[in-house]
Amino acid sequence: MFNKKILLIFLFAFLIRLIALNQSLWLDEAITASVVKNFSFLQIITKFSPTDFHPPLYYLFMKLWTNMFGYSEIALRMPSVLFSLGTGWVVYLIGGVWSAVFFLFNPLIVYYSQEARMYMIVTFFLTVALYYFLKNRNQIIFGLFISLALLTFYGSIFLIVSFLLFSLYKKNYKFFLLNTFYLILTTLIISPLLYQQLINSKVALSQVTNWSIVLGKANLKNLLLIPIKFSIGRISFYPKWLYWGIAGTWTAFILFIIRKTVLLIRTVLIKTVFYLLIFPLILGFLVSFFTPMLQHFRFIYLIPILAIILASGKKTSMYRYIEVIGFVIFSLVYLLSSQFHREDWKSLVKSLPKNVPVYMILSSSDPVKYYSQSSNVLTLESSKDSKQKEIIIIPYTADIYGLDYKTLLSKNGYQLKKEVSFREVTYERWAK
Template structure:
């Protein structure tokens, strides 16, 4: 019976992730598509990655994947679905690991409740559902770090029972922690939290072997990372509001992390209703996390460990963001498995609360999936509506979605058009089409500048998250 329930949960999670999976790619996903179409394996590392802000492992994997399955929206996003479901299975293994060691030790140590609840809280979390449909590295990172966390937990349990950790477990912990780092640099915050805890628990062998494996990975990627850091500083200096996109260390970005962990990516007007609903739901989630933090001493120790692994990486990320902006909630997606396990533990004696949590997660997930206004930017429809045989002006660095849906479009650099020193009036077309996407990030007020060049806005079309404008002059 239990196996049937587990199968049903994973089947339902899989089917939910298929809803709207062919929606339009947005900018970052289109960049993934461009990279794997345009570059070979070596060029991904040598030509693309130095100008990117992420390690190359995810792109290398996607190059292999798309060589087999193609470049459609579904093909590009399907690995994230697989990674999310596999992460759910690892969470189940973690919870079962706790239960099995509790049986070996003492009955008082049992405290994870039904292991399936942790899986359910993760698989139907609305933010996880959203990123399970995105052709980016965040679900792959979550998968690798959750496996690392599995071996971390296993070694802690073995150490507690006075057994020696097997070399295989130590090796796998170090390898998967390193894979997480080579997929997404932000993984280092959780990795550091686990390493510090191992040192605190005097598991020196595990600590030093794992550090060595990670340092080898760091040494391999350090030349690339050096170039990326230089280029990121140049981007921060040249792009007016780039730091706001990356996520500066401020109260708003910090507060968004628990809110988005609870409600997902949906956002709506009027804002006061959104803030009220999201605020109340977030309070309920985190009330459930902290509510049962008492009674059995083993449960208390376990919860403190999970809370430490949930909070300390956020603290590290917040501090680092004062120097290198990166405080965006999706960069800490890998903490949601820990939050889900902690929720399963904290609500193990509260069936009604468990039901409310799952119901709320499902509701917010379905709101995103079934209401198109919450989907990604609709580049697919925008491209279909563009005037034929006319060049399009936009920020070239943000034009990957346009190229993905129509590789024959002539795209010109918007910053050159808006530059006061660009050619002369005689060199400018009488009619131009402009997509002002990301222009604000570059500090460009297109309409004001074009009006100064005697252009008048004659047509404007809006799509989900996007607009294009047509200007003409005498």
Template structure:
């Protein structure tokens, strides 16, 4: 961001533009994976529209993890081409490393990639990508430690700060699919909001259930949608991280499933 502001200044447009560009680039990668409808579901998702205008890191990490997803799926579908596999694995390692440098919450999807390699008994790629991840973790470990200390201080001194971060409870967990479906902004009367939100979210979940049994590809992508949420829920018992916007990088995966 420092380089960007040195080049383009600190105007509102300049500060918001990186998020817009990253959302568009993410849309293109989603198109490469899931086609036009997947791209449309992603780009017109209300939560993506909202965060594409914020001068924060969420759209950047969404792009990086979606690019990692692209190369992860390429590795799974490529057989007998060692040079291509090596190239895809290097790029996968690069993107997961950049994603973790951008936002530590990306760890949930990164770990899901690694566990899937273990499940498939693809030990070579598991070891290589684990080494990438360990190396980058060691490089930024002082920063991670300081963030952990700051978080503990805030939790002890700021009233209800854990609610802001997202505690491990059923409400925050259920809020994730709702916000993924209808976006961030709520409205009054609340009974109407929850009626519309519940109905639309139910429709989205039913659509996911309908396509779930189609192919191995869909089952793999579905796992990558659900397992990071499970990890995030479990970790949030120890340090709150369950706010829905911390998992915005899963919306491209949701879009791919809906378009299948």
């Protein structure tokens, strides 16, 4: 089960995850930091979670973690690093060395293993559940991990339902009934919170002009982006014709390997995991017509299944080496090229002029507050009433909220004097 080859693979996987681990936090990560720093365990459940769109387990875990290790970028991201490695180990137990390699060096996994969000933890929970599902082992442990997954990320329901429907199809009624009971029990426990979150989400969708676009509508573009991002990760570049050429070719190659494996190796394992790869995407696509959530990262827990399929081809196949080399190249392009890193709030905040009021969407201001305890951030809409001769505008998410701040400022006698840009974030200097 354990040998030097595996040790070296996991050591290399760990080391590359340390590259640029201290890059700037982006908005969602800064929200994580703010929540675990400013709320107690009870307040996370009673005050923060009703206004959020995720269950509270991840934040409760991070509250415990940061109490011990602090709030630095590395401390906040280290759980995702460790859970990604833990998931790789479970994938190894299911599908062997090549499966672990395809998972650990998948560029999208490498990216999210450096993010202080819940996606790697829920991937770990669901992969452990997958292990017990495929090995037909302890149903209680399976039930425990699907419950933990649902309490971490609501989007895990698509794979959980796929597990249950497959067991029903196989006439494994005991498994189906027992784990349906676990699912219902978990849902009942969290239902008061979920009900409040659903109400608040409807309010947000009605009040925030372009919020549904951010969440991911059910359309062909969002659907096609899932296999593309599963194959090349989060990198994107200009010219777009070159990006789409490279991304499309590599994705087509990965899909070709999947198709070839499924058609030629018709074992029970391959049939099962292929179903578990495809059916959650179908469910997610259908649900997104009513509740938009069709984005690649919300299905990242399917990549362990993808890795198992990719590793199931002929053992002597040169395709394996091509796949690994491709994954590692795309991962290193992200890691070693700062242009592909997250929003650079760290540099932006550092460059803000002193003693000049800063206006932005307050719900998006956590990165500024994380990197500057002294910054007094004011609501962007109130800038129209400012009496200051000079102000700073951070227009981040203003388009999502549908706020035409430029018109408001012009009516108040302001003119845009300077625009200062960093990676994916900008601030503007306005003066009368």
